[in-house]
Amino acid sequence: MNNYDILNFAMDVGESLLKSGAETYRVEDTISRILSVNSKKPFLFKRIDTFVTATIISASVSDNSSNYTVARRVKNRSTRMDKIEFLNQLSRDYVSGQLSLEKAKTKFLEINSIPAYPFPIISISMGVSAACFCVIFGGGFTEFIICFLIGYFTAFIQKILSQKGIVNYFIIFIISLIIGIVSMLSKNIFHYILSESIIIGGIMSLVPGVAFTNAIRDTMGDELISGMIKGIEALSTAIVIAVGIGIPINITIILGGLI
Structure with a gap:
């Protein structure tokens, strides 16, 4: 597990939220909260910056020696309130320490595979x-x-x-x-x-x-x-x-x- 793993997981959750119709402030807040959990050694993020629009997600973190930046382009959006609810709960469980990063990734894949209504x-x-x-x-x-x-x-x-x-x-x-x-x-x-x-x-x-x-x-x-x-x-x-x-x-x- 390294800084890129954490950053990519946060971006995956944010991208899925935005594609499901979540507000941009919710996406930014979720990404920031997930990244802030790792503001302790050995994942010391001295600075966390997120930028979200209706079509673009960007997040940047800085530790003692390096800067890490990931950007995503979001094209297809829909309205999936069920996925937004599950992703919000996932981020809360991860931030509160109830889920490890690996378990959170597994849970995210399960949520992302939930089919739409017939x-x-x-x-x-x-x-x-x-x-x-x-x-x-x-x-x-x-x-x-x-x-x-x-x-x-x-x-x-x-x-x-x-x-x-x-x-x-x-x-x-x-x-x-x-x-x-x-x-x-x-x-x-x-x-x-x-x-x-x-x-x-x-x-x-x-x-x-x-x-x-x-x-x-x-x-x-x-x-x-x-x-x-x-x-x-x-x-x-x-x-x-x-x-x-x-x-x-x-x-x-x-x-x-x-x-």
Whole structure:
């Protein structure tokens, strides 16, 4: 075990946290705490510096004779609250001395190998959440069914397009466009339905709520670069959704309510 082992372990945990959707301040704090455990001989770190943005992690430590620096580029991010919880507990157990470095590494590999929820559960959950939001915003039984189908098939579209390596913004645009088309078609077939509630329910799974919240949290915590990046990301996503929804609505208006 040497300084690089400790530094790489801290970076592994931080990278996994960031990929799972954790805030940058949490990632920085976790890396610093893991490294601070070894501020005793023979791993004397006289200085610990961490720098985390939405896409980059860097950590540097100094001992009596050398400086050690590791940087990571983070490209793929998702939202995995379960992994964030487990990684937080892992760091607490390691810092408190309940786990040795080797046991912590083994535990980290176990956490990192935890699979996401099965796809059928994800697709059904997206359908139910879309349908429930639709009802909250005034939708009835017909709107509920339409929104459930929109949410259900949105999961399939996201999965298929993601596997093809398509840019996430284009995926969101395509899904928003489909939601707008379906809502306008439904309105022209069933004149009594509320197309607004269908649109709102359908786009709820696309709205960048977590990114927007994290942007505010990072900005308030003086993480200005990360806050700005996540704020731009949230704003760009919102614009893409608006454009995707707006195109079929405006076409419907131009055609006099008929598609």
